[in-house]
Amino acid sequence: MKQLIVAIVAALAPAVVWSAPYELVIRGGRVLDPETGLDATMNVGINQGRIARISAEPLTGTRTIDAKGLVVAPGFIDLHQHGQDEVSGVLKAFDGVTSGLEMEIGVPDVKEFLTRKSGHSLINYGTTASHAAARAAAFGSPLAGDDLIPQSGHATNDPATPEQVRQMQSRLNSEIDAGALGIGMGIQYVPGATRQEIIHIFQSAASRNVPVFTHIRSVGRKEPGSSIESVSEVIGAAAVTGAPLQIVHINSTCLADVSDCLAMVAGAKARGLDVTAEAYPYIAGMTSINSALFNPGWQEKFGIGYNSLMLPETGERLTQARFDELHASPKSQGVVLFVNRQEVVDGVIANPLTSIASDGEVGHPRNAGTYSMILARYVRELRTISLIDAIRKMSLMPAQRLEKATVSARRKGRIQEGADADIVVFDLATVKDRATYEKPNERSTGMKFVVVNGTVLIDKGALVPGVLPGKGIVSNDQ
Ligand SMILES: [Zn+2]
Structure with a gap:
């Protein structure tokens, strides 16, 4: 019975x-x-x-x-993971990252990227469409090899014609069709892009209802070209186009003015704009020494000298002569920049507006340690973030950022x-x-x-x- x-x-x-x-x-x-x-x-x-x-x-x-x-x-969702190699995948997994996406800049060829990673990745992956790559192609000098960002030159420093902007928009559209989750815009790496071009690219994102992820145009206090001006530019572009916006690594592009930058993000949100920001918990950044980020004036912008630059492979601190040699070389070279202060970083990480994203690539400890550092330093030691808020910053907030681009993100960042x-x-x-x-x-x-x-x-x-x-x-x- x-x-x-x-x-x-x-x-x-x-x-x-x-x-x-x-x-x-x-x-x-x-x-x-x-x-x-x-x-x-x-x-x-x-x-x-x-x-x-x-x-x-x-x-x-x-x-x-x-x-x-x-x-x-x-599992933690890292929306700013440049290193998509096997070594990085293992480091991310040990740091609790179950999804690592290249959103700041975007890969140059979305279809090739998704095909190459399919069946070969420890953790989940994804990408934006790359404005920098679309711009380089429109200028007739497509990105070389594995480069994500172009070397400083005509394709980065010159304004585009209206026809070139149309070519970029067309390419970005087909990259979204191929699966890109938004448009990545490293504006500081393409300083020739006019404000008008930026608005046109934001319009492309808005028309597809996908977010723009952006490394803003400039950094520091000197006007024109301050961090505040640069945040104003992208919030303005989001406001007039309707594109959702994530300002990446607001810690390193706003530096000592990051409280004011975050207040601008809060103000934009309070007025109904979909604007978010992310940060990583380290005082140093890392980028290519051959990029337009090191166009003349960089020392004044960042408030640093040659000695604040370090080669990740050897720990060598640079001199002017060594900088000039590497900057002029056609070979891409990563460099670590000590630009920030610990109290600034600690403040931005604890701010409820920021999600966590590592900006990870081989050569910088953030590739391996970002998420465990949030738990160890900020939750356990400093006690400036509660455990559930830390989990929110590392999983739910990044999932929500992706939800307009893909309904599948509603199944991420949750234990439900x-x-x-x-x-x-x-x-x-x-x-x-x-x-x-x-x-x-x-x-x-x-x-x-x-x-x-x-x-x-x-x-x-x-x-x-x-x-x-x-x-x-x-x-x-x-
Ligand atoms: Zn960046």
């Missing part, structure tokens, strides 16, 4: 086949979801890459992870039934970044388990060999 009842119940309600085990159960962790405010001891059941059940009742799994004493949170099973399980007492400027490739520690699309890729703190569960995150229009 009992068996018969079970059979009838199972037949009538196949959605509640309670006896079936889940593929994976994360048992007894402190489960956090920043959207609903959930912060409780729960069991999480995972099937077919999604969170199928969250319950205080015991769940049966083909495999069960014991998360007692550990935090269970949505139906969400993608991108999950981190970590020990808040020990999680720690270990990468330094001298040793930028040191893995973070404390991530006990990292799950991407339901597949465990860090298991008891060790990388699982042979799994590549990362998937492309692409625009609705693809």
Whole structure:
């Protein structure tokens, strides 16, 4: 009789086949979801890459992870990850990043990027369409090799003709068709772009309802060309076109004026504009020494000298002669710039308006340590951010930033039934970044388990060999 009842119940309600085990159960962790405010001891059941059940009742799994004493949170989403190589993928995973996207600049060829990464990525990936690449192509000098940003020259420093702007718009449109999640604009890398060109490119993003991610035109206090002017330009372009806007690494492009820059973002939001900002928790930046960022006047803008520049490979601090040699070379060379003060960085990271994004690439410790540093320094040591707000800055806020470009982002950045099973399980007492400027490739520690699309890729703190569960995150229009 009992068996018969079970059979009838199972037949009538196949959605509640309670006896079936889940593929994976994360048992007894402190489960956090920043959207609903959930912060409780729960069991999480995972099937077919999604969170199928969250319950205080015991769940049966083909495999069960014991998360007692550990935090269970949505995997971190890094919207500013230049390094899309294998080394970076591993470093990101150990830092709790389950999605790493190239949004600031964008790759030069979206279709090629998505094809190359498909089936070969530890973590989820995606990209914007590149304004810089579209501009270089319109000037007849397409980007070389793996370069994301052009070398300083005609294609970066000269204004475009109306026909060239139309060519850029046409290319950016087809890149969005190919799956790009927005338009990346490194305006400081193409100083020849007029305000008019910028507005036209914002119009392209608005017409497709995808966000613009931008490294603003300039930095510092000197007018014209201050950080404040540069923030005004992009908020103005967002206001008149309707394009959603994310100002990237507001820490390093606003420096000592970052409170005023964030007040401008708050003001824009208060007036109904979709404007957001992100930051990374390091005092140094990194970029190409051959780029237009080092056009004449850079020392005054950044308030630094040659000695504040460091080669990541050797730790060599530059002199004028060495700078001139490297800047003039046709070979692209990364350089670390010590531009910011720790108290400025600490303020911007704790501000509720900023999400966290690493600006990661090999050679800078932010590639490996950004997210663990947020947990170790700001949550555990300084106590300037609560744990759930830190999780919000690293998962929910970046997911929400992507939602206009792709409905699939509504399943990211959440521990909810139906969400993608991108999950981190970590020990808040020990999680720690270990990468330094001298040793930028040191893995973070404390991530006990990292799950991407339901597949465990860090298991008891060790990388699982042979799994590549990362998937492309692409625009609705693809
Ligand atoms: Zn940048």
